[in-house]
Amino acid sequence: IYSIIIYLMNQIDEEPKTTNIHGKSLVDEFQWMKTDKKKATELINEVNKETNDYLKKNKKLQETLVKEYKTRILEDYDTIPTKNVLYTYQYRIKKGENYGRYLINDGCKETAIMDCEKLAKPHKYWDMSGPQFSKNEQILVFSVDYVGNDENKLFYKNYNDDKIYEIKNPNSLRITNDFVLANDSNTLYYTTMDITGRQNKVWVTFLDNKEKHTCVFTEKESVYNVGVSKTSNGDCILIYSGSNDYTEVVLVENTSNTRILYSRKQKSLITVDKRGSRWYILFEKNNKSRIVYSDDKYCKNTKSWINYKKGVSIEYFIIQGEYMVIGYKIEGLLKIKVMKLCDKKEYEVIFENDIFTLNVPGMENINKQLNQLVVHYDNYLVKGLKIKIDLESGEKIILKDYKIKGYNKDNYILERVKVDKKLMITMIRKKTTKLSEGPHNCLIEGYGAYGSTINPEFDIVVPSLLDRGFIYCIAHIRGGGYYDTQWYKDGKMLKKMNTFKDFISCIDYVLDKKYTSREKLRIFGRSAGGLLIGATVNMIPEKIGMAIMGVPFVDVINTMLDDKLNLTTGEYTEWGNPKKKKYFDYILKYSPYENINLNKKYPNMYIYGNLEDSRVSYWEPLKYYARIRKSDVFIKDEKKIHLNINTDFGHSQSSERYAELRETAIIQSVIINQ
Numbered sequence: 001i002y003s004i005i006i007y008l009m010n011q012i013d014e015e016p017k018t019t020n021i022h023g024k025s026l027v028d029e030f031q032w033m034k035t036d037k038k039k040a041t042e043l044i045n046e047v048n049k050e051t052n053d054y055l056k057k058n059k060k061l062q063e064t065l066v067k068e069y070k071t072r073i074l075e076d077y078d079t080i081p082t083k084n085v086l087y088t089y090q091y092r093i094k095k096g097e098n099y100g101r102y103l104i105n106d107g108c109k110e111t112a113i114m115d116c117e118k119l120a121k122p123h124k125y126w127d128m129s130g131p132q133f134s135k136n137e138q139i140l141v142f143s144v145d146y147v148g149n150d151e152n153k154l155f156y157k158n159y160n161d162d163k164i165y166e167i168k169n170p171n172s173l174r175i176t177n178d179f180v181l182a183n184d185s186n187t188l189y190y191t192t193m194d195i196t197g198r199q200n201k202v203w204v205t206f207l208d209n210k211e212k213h214t215c216v217f218t219e220k221e222s223v224y225n226v227g228v229s230k231t232s233n234g235d236c237i238l239i240y241s242g243s244n245d246y247t248e249v250v251l252v253e254n255t256s257n258t259r260i261l262y263s264r265k266q267k268s269l270i271t272v273d274k275r276g277s278r279w280y281i282l283f284e285k286n287n288k289s290r291i292v293y294s295d296d297k298y299c300k301n302t303k304s305w306i307n308y309k310k311g312v313s314i315e316y317f318i319i320q321g322e323y324m325v326i327g328y329k330i331e332g333l334l335k336i337k338v339m340k341l342c343d344k345k346e347y348e349v350i351f352e353n354d355i356f357t358l359n360v361p362g363m364e365n366i367n368k369q370l371n372q373l374v375v376h377y378d379n380y381l382v383k384g385l386k387i388k389i390d391l392e393s394g395e396k397i398i399l400k401d402y403k404i405k406g407y408n409k410d411n412y413i414l415e416r417v418k419v420d421k422k423l424m425i426t427m428i429r430k431k432t433t434k435l436s437e438g439p440h441n442c443l444i445e446g447y448g449a450y451g452s453t454i455n456p457e458f459d460i461v462v463p464s465l466l467d468r469g470f471i472y473c474i475a476h477i478r479g480g481g482y483y484d485t486q487w488y489k490d491g492k493m494l495k496k497m498n499t500f501k502d503f504i505s506c507i508d509y510v511l512d513k514k515y516t517s518r519e520k521l522r523i524f525g526r527s528a529g530g531l532l533i534g535a536t537v538n539m540i541p542e543k544i545g546m547a548i549m550g551v552p553f554v555d556v557i558n559t560m561l562d563d564k565l566n567l568t569t570g571e572y573t574e575w576g577n578p579k580k581k582k583y584f585d586y587i588l589k590y591s592p593y594e595n596i597n598l599n600k601k602y603p604n605m606y607i608y609g610n611l612e613d614s615r616v617s618y619w620e621p622l623k624y625y626a627r628i629r630k631s632d633v634f635i636k637d638e639k640k641i642h643l644n645i646n647t648d649f650g651h652s653q654s655s656e657r658y659a660e661l662r663e664t665a666i667i668q669s670v671i672i673n674q
Contacts, residue, residue: 019561022581026594028558030623040622044611044645047625051644058669065464065665071405072383072460073657079363080374080386080399081105086137091363098656102131102140104159113159114140124648129177133366134185135234139207141188143177149614150197150566152177154190156207167205170213178227183234187255189216191228197566197614199225202239204255217241217250217258222569224248224264231274232319232368238272244450244492244573245269251298261299269485272299275319275341280305282317287486289314291326305344313484318360321371323391327358332416332424332482334358338391347394355379355414355426357455374399380428381409383458412466419509422483423502426456426474430466435515442471442516443671444506448479448499449528450574451488460661461668468672471515477502477532493576494586500535507536507543519545522671526550527616534592534624537602544603546674548667551609555620556591557584566614593624598631605641606670611648618645642670 017031033040055062075095081088086106093100099116120126123146130142138159143152151174154167169175173192176199180189186207191199202217219226219241227240237252241264248264249272262270262281271282279294281302291314292302306314311330318325319341326337333354339346356379364374364386371392377385386400417425425444433440443465447454454474462472476482479491479499491499507523510516523544525533530552537547553559560578563569576583588594605628609621625643633639644666 019558021561021579022584024584024588026557028623030619030626031558033622033626034617034619040619041611041647044618044622044647047622047643048645048647051642054640054642055644055666055669058666058673061669061673062662062665065668066661068464069460069661069664072407072458072463073661074384074402079361080388082364082366082374084133084137084366089133089363089366098658099126099128104137111159114142114157115162119144119164130179132179132181134181135183136185139181139185141179141181143175143179145177147612148610149612150176151193151614154179156188165207165210167210169203170211173201180228180230180237182230182237189228189237189252191226196222196564196569198222198570199227202226202228202252204252214255216252216255222563223572225570231272233275234368236274242269243570247271259298271316273317273319280317280319280324282314284314284485287484287489289328289484291317318373319368320365320373321369321391323371325373325391329483332476338389338394349389349394349396351377353379353382353414355416355456356382357457378455378457379414380426380456380458380462381412381414407463412463417509419505422487423505424476424482425506425509426476428462428466428472430469433466433469433471435471435513438513438515439517439520440471440515441465441469441520441522441672442473442510443522443524444473444475444503444510445524445529446475446477446503446506446532447525447527447529448475448477448491448503448532450479451481451485453481461664464668465672470672471510473506473510475503475506477506492574494582496575496586497590499532500539500590503532503536504540504543507540511543517545518543522546522548522674524548524550524671525552528553530554530616530621531556531592535590535595537605538590538592538595538597538600541600541602546604546606546671547602548671549605549607549621550667551613551616552592552607552621552624553616554592554624556587557594559617559620560587565617593620593627596624596628596631598628600631600633602628602631602633602639602641604639604674606644606667607642608644608646608667610646621645 016027016029019026078092079090081090087104090103091100097117099120101112101116102114104111104113114131125146125148127145128142131140133140139156141156143154145152154175155164157164169192176191176193178191189202189204192201194200200219201215203213204216205213217239223243224241230237239250241248246264246267247270249262249270251259251261253259268283268285273280277295279299281292283290288308290308291306293305294302313329315327315329322341324339324341328335336349337346356377359376361376373389375387377387383402388397388399412430414428417427419425465472477499478487481488521544523533530549531554533547533549534552534554537544557578559565560568560575578584578587607621607625609618611618629641634641
């Protein structure tokens with residue numbers, strides 16, 4: 001197979017592409033993989049054959065893992081029945097199904113108003129957003145991505161029949177999954193993307209006149225993306241136009257007029273909601289978060305609601321009934337406070353473990369007027385505990401506590417470990433895996449970009465690793481959002497190297513403590529986390545046993561120089577624009593593709609991607625693989641490298657839950673049997 005791959009590479013007639021910029025020459029011998037998709041696909045098919053032969057050796061383990069995962073996914077699942085005004089709503093999925101259905105009950109009869117199994121059946125990929133239910137409870141609106149490339153088709157249907165109507169943009173612009181149905185149950189706002197995949201326009205149409213479309217907002221700045229939403233009471237339609245740094249909030253006064261509530265010139269991150277005539281606004285500026293309010297029609301003359309407090313980062317607020325629920329962080333740990341809107345009396349909601357995530361599911365909180373909130377409580381060891389919080393009394397009632405066959409959370413240890421100053425690792429292991437008896441097999445996962453955090457949610461994969469003696473670690477590195485906005489800012493743009501330094505510090509920690517060894521250490525990252533892994537293996541290949549890179553963003557310089565590609569311009573505030581010399585020079589220091597050294601002792605590597613990926617294009621992992629596989633360690637067969645590019649899907653792999661289990665089992669089998 002390797003001879004076939006080499007043969008195919010040698011058949012390419014194109015000369016290497018040379019980019020001369022800022023006094024440097026970048027030579028890309030694999031540029032053809034981007035420009036000639038047909039030949040690239042031929043190569044992918046040959047590479048996949050070799051990888052599939054390798055993966056077959058783990059077939060038995062993969063089948064075992066799928067069985068283990070199935071016990072943890074709740075094959076029969078339904079949401080808590082939730083009463084709105086006319087109907088009680090519920091989502092239900094049965095064993096063997098991939099998509100389930102949405103149901104209503106009028107007190108006498110249950111009716112399926114949307115059968116997702118039936119709708120998805122003709123399609124290989126079916127990723128739905130929504131549904132949104134109309135205020136008059138007669139219509140639902142939803143969108144579907146049929147490829148995995150973030151381009152959606154927009155539909156609506158009546159509750160009482162199966163006929164589906166499509167909303168098409170008159171200019172044939174690509175529709176996203178971002179849409180809002182106004183309180184009149186007829187006016188629909190939606191967003192479209194430009195040729196680069198940036199959400200840049202907001203449109204309005206009408207369900208009773210879906211041929212009429214009006215563009216109500218266009219974002220011209222290339223680093224900003226638009227989104228559309230409505231206040232929790234549904235009275236106001238809001239447009240958010242934002243970058244990774246700042247937000248602008250625009251009020252849609254009617255279908256032809258908009259008004260800026262908060263300008264991007266304030267250089268703040270802003271969230272707005274409303275109850276009655278009062279606006280509530282979460283401000284974050286210069287790493288200081290606070291909540292203000294205003295009784296003015298256009299949010300003027302604000303007054304303080306919750307002042308900034310040092311060490312406290314307000315993450316979000318939710319208005320439910322007569323209460324505000326506030327999520328905030330102290331030292332990286334989420335806290336929940338409930339405050340009554342009329343008199344500001346407050347209390348904290350205490351949970352069993354300090355390490356947790358709370359999700360507020362829309363399906364189980366349809367009625368925004370109730371003084372209660374249904375939440376899903378998760379941590380790395382607890383799966384989706386459903387709790388109803390009585391906001392008046394603070395009483396917590398467990399509605400569902402899912403029991404997983406053969407699993408007991410008390411068999412495991414979950415702890416935070418301080419690496420250096422603020423740098424933390426979340427470490428999970430089985431109680432029988434004694435740290436003092438190392439070295440153990442260890443997997444360290446990282447991301448470190450966009451201010452995103454790997455939240456403490458139950459992962460069906462992790463117990464299978466822990467039961468096999470693994471230590472599972474999550475590195476809370478700069479560039480992520482573990483602490484606050486400053487933690488994010490200290491790992492982006494011209495401080496990006498801090499992200500890699502932190503990850504390497506986490507690796508050094510587990511090695512120095514002898515919890516693991518180079519041979520037993522695996523590192524994993526996906527998307528921007530793939531960039532993290534690619535940079536790390538270039539910097540310290542001798543400390544790593546295996547690197548797993550999922551849909552990896554590894555061709556940073558070339559991608560960021562091409563402003564016609566999906567997402568590139570919007571990423572300038574994350575990585576910097578390399579057309580400016582200071583950013584070019586800095587990115588060049590860490591960009592994985594440009595920093596491959598064929599003489600380095602690289603670890604075993606497994607890389608996967610997707611042919612239809614609109615976020616990290618297929619040619620990034622393909623080019624990276626083609627270049628790094630020429631390294632001495634791979635040529636001499638001292639180490640193994642494999643690439644698998646799925647030719648059917650986009651960034652998020654399969655949309656079918658059982659197919660997703662099989663894909664996950666393949667990756668995990670590689671980790672277990674490196």
